[in-house]
Amino acid sequence: MYSRGSDKAEITIIGAGVIGLAVASRVAGEGRQVYIIEQNDSFGKETSSRNSEIIHSGTYYPPGSLKAETCREGNAILYEICQRYGIGYRKTGKLIVATNDEESGELESLLKNGQQNGVQGLAMLSEGKVKEMEPNVKAIAAIFSPSSGVIDSLALMKYLDYSAREGGARTAYRSRVVGIEKSADGYEMTIEDSSGTSSFPTRVVINCAGLSSDKIAELAGIDIDKAGYRLHYCKGEYFSVGNNKSRLVKRPIYPIPEPNIASMGIHATLDIDGRMRLGPNARYIDEIDYSVDQRQKGDFYESVKGFLPFIEYEDLEPEMAGIRPKLQGPGEPFPRFRHQT
Numbered sequence: 001m002y003s004r005g006s007d008k009a010e011i012t013i014i015g016a017g018v019i020g021l022a023v024a025s026r027v028a029g030e031g032r033q034v035y036i037i038e039q040n041d042s043f044g045k046e047t048s049s050r051n052s053e054i055i056h057s058g059t060y061y062p063p064g065s066l067k068a069e070t071c072r073e074g075n076a077i078l079y080e081i082c083q084r085y086g087i088g089y090r091k092t093g094k095l096i097v098a099t100n101d102e103e104s105g106e107l108e109s110l111l112k113n114g115q116q117n118g119v120q121g122l123a124m125l126s127e128g129k130v131k132e133m134e135p136n137v138k139a140i141a142a143i144f145s146p147s148s149g150v151i152d153s154l155a156l157m158k159y160l161d162y163s164a165r166e167g168g169a170r171t172a173y174r175s176r177v178v179g180i181e182k183s184a185d186g187y188e189m190t191i192e193d194s195s196g197t198s199s200f201p202t203r204v205v206i207n208c209a210g211l212s213s214d215k216i217a218e219l220a221g222i223d224i225d226k227a228g229y230r231l232h233y234c235k236g237e238y239f240s241v242g243n244n245k246s247r248l249v250k251r252p253i254y255p256i257p258e259p260n261i262a263s264m265g266i267h268a269t270l271d272i273d274g275r276m277r278l279g280p281n282a283r284y285i286d287e288i289d290y291s292v293d294q295r296q297k298g299d300f301y302e303s304v305k306g307f308l309p310f311i312e313y314e315d316l317e318p319e320m321a322g323i324r325p326k327l328q329g330p331g332e333p334f335p336r337f338r339h340q341t
């Protein structure tokens with residue numbers, strides 16, 4: 001693809017997950033030469049296909065943080081892209097529920113937080129109103145977030161891949177970045193593929209390597225501990241809900257999030273076909289491993305039985321897992337997105 005050693009890429013993007021594809025679709029075109037280097041045989045084989053597919057509203061993040069701002073803006077942009085390009089989505093809204101007085105107090109501060117973040121339409125619901133909207137959910141109060149929804153994440157990535165290719169971006173699959181050397185006017189990239197190792201120059205490198213993005217930063221000579229870029233793997237498992245119970249809720253139902261937003265709490269998610277699953281939990285792990293630990297089933301059941309009383313232990317089956325690349329280690333405070341200069 002890249003002419004070995006002779007061709008100069010203006011921009012090289014490492015990773016064809018949803019972030020790499022979105023960046024590529026944005027920077028491709030206007031005569032720029034853009035390469036995407038992806039180690040797997042297709043796009044979206046890692047975290048981007050192992051998640052809840054929720055379009056978040058930005059309610060949880062600290063006011064004034066870049067994460068809150070980008071989440072709110074991204075929410076509107078995603079719906080617009082979905083409508084314009086026929087990507088499957090359902091703007092279901094979501095409920096964050098309280099089952100006791102203490103949680104009710106936490107809902108109040110969450111509501112204020114979301115309003116400060118500029119999330120439109122957030123509303124506190126009484127027990128009666130929750131019953132009206134979700135007759136099978138047990139809660140004494142809830143926040144309704146109307147701008148939350150569910151997206152077909154594979155269709156989104158197909159669209160972004162198409163859009164990047166239309167702009168002239170080219171993707172090398174089964175190609176792994178193994179070296180990045182600073183040169184006089186950019187970088188020398190070293191790639192490993194089935195034919196061996198090769199290098200090519202590029203003016204700009206964009207690191208979209210997900211779970212490996214700290215290793216990529218290290219390859220480029222960054223001291224990741226000093227820069228605070230070392231990643232922690234935080235696994236999120238899912239259990240499917242059988243016995244025809246998916247139809248018992250109309251929208252994702254969330255509990256109060258964990259302290260420091262370490263996770264949003266095990267919740268009921270629905271995909272765009274309305275199929276329900278529970279998850280994800282949040283467990284720090286040392287190695288990438290996507291298996292689902294059957295022994296978590298009891299914890300899943302205990303976590304949701306208070307607000308989803310129709311779920312029985314026997315309804316749950318292990319489904320899949322994803323891994324969050326987190327800057328935040330166990331018990332550490334919520335880290336903010338950063339502008340780097």
Ligand SMILES: Cc1cc2nc3c(=O)[nH]c(=O)nc-3n(C[C@H](O)[C@H](O)[C@H](O)COP(=O)(O)OP(=O)(O)OC[C@H]3O[C@@H](n4cnc5c(N)ncnc54)[C@H](O)[C@@H]3O)c2cc1C
Nearest residue numbers: 015017018019039046047048051052053054177210236322
């Ligand atoms: C359990 C879970 C639930 C989530 N739920 C939601 C949700 O509901 N809503 C939401 O918005 N977000 C959610 N997320 C977050 C969302 O999934 C991620 O933010 C997103 O997928 C990150 O995409 P990415 O492109 O950065 O990473 P990835 O999809 O992991 O892509 C990185 C790519 O880089 C490639 N790569 C890595 N190293 C190299 C190398 N050396 N050479 C070449 N290629 C390389 C990998 O093969 C991979 O394809 C969730 C995440 C998890 C884990």
